[in-house]
Amino acid sequence: MAAGTSATPRGGFTKGNTDRVKEILSWYESDNPGVKTNLARLMNAGRLGGTGKFVILPVDQGFEHGPARSFAVNPAGYNPNYHFEMALAAGCNAYAAPLGFIEAAAARHAGEIPLILKMNNHDVLHDEKDPLPAVTARVSDALRLGCVAIGFTIYPGSAEAQTMYEQLREAAEEAKACGLAVVVWSYPRGTSLSKEGETALDVAAYAAHIAAELGAHIIKVKLPTDHLELPEAKKVYEKVNVPRATLAERVRHVVQATFDGHRIVIFSGGPKKDSDDAVFDEARAIRDGGGFGSIIGRNSFQRPREHALKFLETIMKIYAGELT
């Protein structure tokens, strides 16, 4: 039974943080209490509150891929309120979106769901091979909109990666000083990488590690394949025989590569899949590999609302250990 459903006035966190939340917070001991507070808010919100697991709803695809590609299949998604309400109804830990989508509905949903402001964005009207997203919002926007974190995308492998790293450093420094958490989308991409290499295990692990070294509190990467891209890395993987046959093993490797599991790593749902079960299997693999959860956009908002709610409930049950 969710909080606040009884006749008794519901109360927020009257029990305090769970042991698991405290353990995760202990990994961030260089951070100030403000950052820890917002990390706790993320971990205490929604259906998975207190478990240290995450299901986050991101909706930046309108900007990144275009509105019709993103919303025409379920037109309710054109409306910014739809996603706040979806994240709330489904019991997500947070909702992440660019400036405009947050501005459009943050006031009427004040305090209902932790918000992550996506600070940089890229569109495909000009789709360069070595992309550099535009920085489309500031830390001060995150504060005035009541967000708990900033979100920032880097493309390791792009010829423009250095610029993104430096933009991230600047944004992260300011965000941390203001007590905001830093969520980094680390998506390998660019002329140095093959298409297959973008999700190669070695590349995914490397991308997650870079984000952690840059000071990210929460790192989002794509689910890796068993491909190995970089010749020097391949030698090591094969010599040491890093397990990578199953998705759970690959998730485990990425988590290990991210400070031996001492940073929160979550995985993206990727393009819409027709099969719910395929996504559920991914969630099981993330859970079994020690991953911290999923960030599921298209697979949420491109399904009809009732279907999406049922779908997200199943994923959360998988993370909560209520379903095997």
Next chain:
Amino acid sequence: MAAGTSATPRGGFTKGNTDRVKEILSWYESDNPGVKTNLARLMNAGRLGGTGKFVILPVDQGFEHGPARSFAVNPAGYNPNYHFEMALAAGCNAYAAPLGFIEAAAARHAGEIPLILKMNNHDVLHDEKDPLPAVTARVSDALRLGCVAIGFTIYPGSAEAQTMYEQLREAAEEAKACGLAVVVWSYPRGTSLSKEGETALDVAAYAAHIAAELGAHIIKVKLPTDHLELPEAKKVYEKVNVPRATLAERVRHVVQATFDGHRIVIFSGGPKKDSDDAVFDEARAIRDGGGFGSIIGRNSFQRPREHALKFLETIMKIYAGELT
């Protein structure tokens, strides 16, 4: 039953804001979503979460009156952790304290209880007749410590009042831009007022109105007596026959004087009372007069812990309407 007690992972605000919380937030529509978010956090936390009623634990008496006067009767209160844990265990909406007390325990209780940073403080080692508190913290401290609001004391009636008003203006402007709520302690005091006048009905109503005009989101005043202090005001009260015989009537007048009930007004518990019932009667009067709740320091932490928890539970039941 409080949130998070079932086997199911507890979830934060999965139902969203109640109608009452939405109504109260609608009074603050000039404010940005960040301020609304933090007001919602205050209203959604603790045992009274969602009701729009408040019981806040303030512990600035160590600074204001001295540590032994404040804590010797229940020495557990010398420890900064004690108050965080008390506020959490009792299900208060928030805990308010000066910089040092917040710094000492905010990290280990990150996210467990909304925090209000008391930004100015006064001590009685030099107890002037027209006091001016020192500004002992900044808005940036509130952000780095994960607070939802700043707290600021003004003394209308003091020859130094203008300075306090201007300090408040500056702090409030910065706080609001950062999405923090502004809580004002408005305590009439100074050479212009008689001792009796400090809690006179006309003076209390005036002090609450000034705080609201200065842009406070939440206003804390002392419970007023039926005394009338200012001759020009007295004429009007008597001519119009403002009801003031009962405490509930006087609370109703103060609430009316504060933008006709469109600002949150809460009332201080004052010095420790030996009788629990006396405080319960005050809470009933505040509730029946349309007040929004209590801020109860000495009557909480100067009682032994178990007694205090029981005592606060009763007060919350009164505000929740579970007790007449």
Next chain:
Amino acid sequence: MAAGTSATPRGGFTKGNTDRVKEILSWYESDNPGVKTNLARLMNAGRLGGTGKFVILPVDQGFEHGPARSFAVNPAGYNPNYHFEMALAAGCNAYAAPLGFIEAAAARHAGEIPLILKMNNHDVLHDEKDPLPAVTARVSDALRLGCVAIGFTIYPGSAEAQTMYEQLREAAEEAKACGLAVVVWSYPRGTSLSKEGETALDVAAYAAHIAAELGAHIIKVKLPTDHLELPEAKKVYEKVNVPRATLAERVRHVVQATFDGHRIVIFSGGPKKDSDDAVFDEARAIRDGGGFGSIIGRNSFQRPREHALKFLETIMKIYAGELT
């Protein structure tokens, strides 16, 4: 025929500025187009739109005199919305109030009525002989709240006058750079003046002139008596025989003293008068003496709503020349 009174839909500025509005704007040709735009908004709003005449509703008495003295006689006035709605229904040119009253209702009445933010305020809980109001808002507040002007009070004659003049200079400089108009309440007061002297003709004219010299666009003074306060001035008035027998003559002198009528000078209504006719006679004198209008607070909101609307309509008709 005044703007907005006919059956023809009043429609913002579909006809452009009237000749009179253009003439008045021509006096402010050192100001930037932003300031002129906001002066034009003031002159084009309401029932008197286009005539160059003003009836402004100010409600700062809650702060200045206390809430009960101000609103108990007509308790609807405790509610900040009441005054926005009154100013709109009556067809006033503008509504002026301190920060809190503006914040409380500006969003829901966005764009309905030009707003003047009273930037400094004084209360009578500590009522010193040489008062210095507190600066309770900033130009940035006026911008974020959508105001057309700042309002600032000076007390020529106070030992603190220099401080006020310098605060005004700073505020006016910033306001003008941002395209906001500057409205100055110039109220002689302080230990240097006799009680009678506060409204003496020489003093009133002097106070209006100082405000104009300080860069005010619109100047508000009290209606002067025929008393002369300053000995050196008295000599001149008597030698030159400045006409001052009638109120219209005295108004004419004040207007003359204010850059020979090249600044907008309006007159305050003073404390509530039981007789409507007394106020109407004052309006006639202001009109006949070349004054630009009235700022009427207590005589508006201390009357019952329907009475107040009728009362204000009559005053506007006097200014519009529809009544003799």
Next chain:
Amino acid sequence: MAAGTSATPRGGFTKGNTDRVKEILSWYESDNPGVKTNLARLMNAGRLGGTGKFVILPVDQGFEHGPARSFAVNPAGYNPNYHFEMALAAGCNAYAAPLGFIEAAAARHAGEIPLILKMNNHDVLHDEKDPLPAVTARVSDALRLGCVAIGFTIYPGSAEAQTMYEQLREAAEEAKACGLAVVVWSYPRGTSLSKEGETALDVAAYAAHIAAELGAHIIKVKLPTDHLELPEAKKVYEKVNVPRATLAERVRHVVQATFDGHRIVIFSGGPKKDSDDAVFDEARAIRDGGGFGSIIGRNSFQRPREHALKFLETIMKIYAGELT
């Protein structure tokens, strides 16, 4: 024989922090790793390194009382190098002095002894009753001089106390951001207090509490007498019967008043005492009462060098528990 000349290279902290140092650091968990590093440096330096006990050499008496009063009895002390060498030879945890004394010898003793820069100072050429020290150095000076902490004096009870508190807030905020620790000398003084009251138990406890609330990491107060100064406090001390007969009991009370022992509180040695044993007895009382150590200026540098070294060695043995 200099360090490092033996066959075994000496090593700094090759064993890491002791459990006691870790425990003390855990009280400062809102602080960044830089502050914790400098607190650890203070606790790991000198003969008492690792014990969590402190003996600090302060030499600001030249400024505060005049050079001859301070140094004529042992003229070696006129030389700034003397004190660095004394602190080092005696194995003190730190040396504290104003800007000039630090500048004069910091380079040649780089890294040999942790330094505390006294940021404000007061002289007696003008000895006002409500003193306000001058701020004579900045945080940037502490960084360029290689200091581990800033030192700041407040005089609770002075009419100027608010100013000092606000200066301290500003300095402490900057110091903490730069990773420097904040040491506060809290010396009650001013027209509100009797001479006896300056060291009264209630006043000393209050002064220590204020410093902690202002965010001090280390607090230095004078040893309290059993006098009680403030009437309201006296009532409580007598009612609750706070033990205060012995110096150890009084130290225990001050430590309790400072966040229940969760802040480092050290005690000043006061004017030079002819009897070594009197100082040793004080050290025993500080140790037995749970105090964290002594800051001993005049009793160190006004004794001849060899005497002083022997004297300090005995005090350190008392704190280390090597002497009863």
Next chain:
Amino acid sequence: MAAGTSATPRGGFTKGNTDRVKEILSWYESDNPGVKTNLARLMNAGRLGGTGKFVILPVDQGFEHGPARSFAVNPAGYNPNYHFEMALAAGCNAYAAPLGFIEAAAARHAGEIPLILKMNNHDVLHDEKDPLPAVTARVSDALRLGCVAIGFTIYPGSAEAQTMYEQLREAAEEAKACGLAVVVWSYPRGTSLSKEGETALDVAAYAAHIAAELGAHIIKVKLPTDHLELPEAKKVYEKVNVPRATLAERVRHVVQATFDGHRIVIFSGGPKKDSDDAVFDEARAIRDGGGFGSIIGRNSFQRPREHALKFLETIMKIYAGELT
């Protein structure tokens, strides 16, 4: 016997700086006492404390080469705590790493080991021929994390070298003003150089000299071969017959090229070598050539922990002169 092992409470630097440390510090007499203090801290820490010799543990390979290439062979190294503990247990002078690795464990190891924050980093997901690392941290990060120095990589020979030199200048200027030491990794690389030329003697000497000219306090270069790359330089080397047959001779030349031995020059261990003896021989050559020590990453953390500790102990004994 290491400090702190006796019954006597261990004391940090109670003996002061050794003559050798004082001599080395004398080379930096243009620097402020803060820089000298942090240089002294580096020279006084660990097993080699006081000797003026260095063994530093750097762990930036996760960023520079990828996590699996760096840590898969000894997976304990994925954990950021592992390296702090290794540096401490081995008695290294310092630990150097990028922002994320420092942030992850600096608080729990506060003060235990001098830290060097690697301020710029490069990854090989996009491995351009003329690389420009990203600046991934700031001097303010070094301060808040309690570091003694910043570390900065330059690639002389890269088409982007000028940019790096200017970034270094800016970082070094700020670091020195704050009392932080500046450690420069000077690695020739880029399209202007042959692969062999990157470690050519003339190039290595040149790279070390450039770093010194840019104001580095400590310079890290690769061990040079006897290859000579630049034709103009080659002529001189051969004409003057600079000794370069042995590694010790080549080290001696690099040290000479770096201000005739008046700057600290240390040498990198390079890729993991299977033979411990090969590394020991290099250390002997560095020692015999007058080098100041080694910075050993992969050869430390890619060995199993016990092996690595034994391995580092041997190297330190070589530098300390305890082994020939």
